[in-house]
Amino acid sequence: MTKALYLHPDGIADMNHHWPAVLAAGEVTERLSLAQAASRLGNEPVRVILAVELFSCWQTGPWPKRHRPSLQALGYAVEEQLAAPLDSMYWVAGPYDAQFKCAVRACDAATFAAILGVLREVGVHIASLQLDADLLPVQQPCALWLFDRWLLGGAMDVRLALSAADFDALKDGLPAALVRLNGVGEPDAAAIGRLRPSGAPELLASPTRSWRWPIKALALTVVGLLSVECALNWNGAWQYRRDAALIDARTAEHLDSLLPAALRGQSILQQLRALQGQSPANVQTLAQRLQTLGDALLGASDLKVRRIEYRADEGWKIHVSAPAMGDIERLRERAVVQRLPLLLLSASQEAGRTMAVLQLEERP
Numbered sequence: 001m002t003k004a005l006y007l008h009p010d011g012i013a014d015m016n017h018h019w020p021a022v023l024a025a026g027e028v029t030e031r032l033s034l035a036q037a038a039s040r041l042g043n044e045p046v047r048v049i050l051a052v053e054l055f056s057c058w059q060t061g062p063w064p065k066r067h068r069p070s071l072q073a074l075g076y077a078v079e080e081q082l083a084a085p086l087d088s089m090y091w092v093a094g095p096y097d098a099q100f101k102c103a104v105r106a107c108d109a110a111t112f113a114a115i116l117g118v119l120r121e122v123g124v125h126i127a128s129l130q131l132d133a134d135l136l137p138v139q140q141p142c143a144l145w146l147f148d149r150w151l152l153g154g155a156m157d158v159r160l161a162l163s164a165a166d167f168d169a170l171k172d173g174l175p176a177a178l179v180r181l182n183g184v185g186e187p188d189a190a191a192i193g194r195l196r197p198s199g200a201p202e203l204l205a206s207p208t209r210s211w212r213w214p215i216k217a218l219a220l221t222v223v224g225l226l227s228v229e230c231a232l233n234w235n236g237a238w239q240y241r242r243d244a245a246l247i248d249a250r251t252a253e254h255l256d257s258l259l260p261a262a263l264r265g266q267s268i269l270q271q272l273r274a275l276q277g278q279s280p281a282n283v284q285t286l287a288q289r290l291q292t293l294g295d296a297l298l299g300a301s302d303l304k305v306r307r308i309e310y311r312a313d314e315g316w317k318i319h320v321s322a323p324a325m326g327d328i329e330r331l332r333e334r335a336v337v338q339r340l341p342l343l344l345l346s347a348s349q350e351a352g353r354t355m356a357v358l359q360l361e362e363r364p
Contacts, residue, residue, distance in 0.1 A: 002047050002127050005037055006192060009051035009147055015114050017122055022192060029189040038122035045127035047197060052133035052151065054107055057159035061101040078104055094201025103201050105131065129203040133159035135195035141175040145182050146191040293340050293360065302327050316360040321353045328356045
């Protein structure tokens with residue numbers, strides 16, 4: 001039979017190695033401190049019993065019989081009953097009763113951690129952890145006098161510890177079927193023997209961690225998803241760059257195949273200059289050619305420019321007047337010297353002057 005280690009309510013305030021305790025093995029009980037009990041037990045697992053004053057106790061539900069509530073739904077139900085934030089509490093959901101109600105036990109998380117810390121420090125190996133009021137017989141509502149207070153439990157939703165005065169004050173509001181398992185002044189050893197662990201909620205089976213948002217797991221999941229997305233984006237961009245470079249290379253290769261062999265591998269500007277038969281040193285801009293033509297016209301002082309016009313399909317046409325046809329011929333000769341060949345398109349006599357239309361060739 002597993003031994004029971006009952007932590008006395010008087011040690012709740014201090015929670016240290018000197019916590020008063022009762023070590024029970026069957027009908028044999030022994031009062032000693034927590035450290036002494038741990039020394040007696042050695043490595044032997046023990047059933048630890050806590051005072052109900054450490055926890056808030058109530059029933060939730062009833063829930064639908066075919067659909068058990070999720071831990072998150074239980075968490076919301078617990079949160080409605082607490083004055084403190086749920087994240088600061090340690091809570092456990094017990095078994096369901098015949099009406100499919102769920103027993104809930106809640107304690108301050110820091111307090112519960114301190115209790116477990118003290119038990120670990122002294123070397124107690126916990127086989128189970130339960131409340132004393134949950135160990136009363138469940139067949140009917142009952143009260144048990146233990147450690148100078150009344151424990152209320154059994155077939156009731158409430159789990160309480162009341163002083164003798166408080167019990168007398170509240171007895172009219174208690175169930176009429178309430179059974180007192182003993183009387184005031186009965187030895188504690190005999191009262192401890194009336195506790196039955198079967199069916200009591202296990203305090204170490206807390207769903208708190210399962211219900212809370214798993215922050216670390218969510219963070220790792222988000223980081224993993226972002227890494228995968230970045231990898232996919234990088235891979236997609238790399239594929240786009242590779243495809244664009246391949247298309248560019250194929251386009252350049254196709255265009256080179258359309259050019260003469262002498263022009264392949266050259267830049268577009270070099271190709272245009274080569275196709276025009278011009279070298280960079282011999283290229284003369286249109287402004288330079290017009291300036292040269294103007295110098296030639298100014299050299300013939302008897303000439304008058306009547307009009308200059310340009311058409312895309314015909315080029316530049318210059319309408320001039322001169323005293324004689326010979327003056328126009330001399331103008332053409334000077335233009336040839338300046339590498340500005342002028343073609344005589346037409347000539348006529350008007351008012352004693354020669355009217356001529358000259359065309360400037362596009363190429364020098």
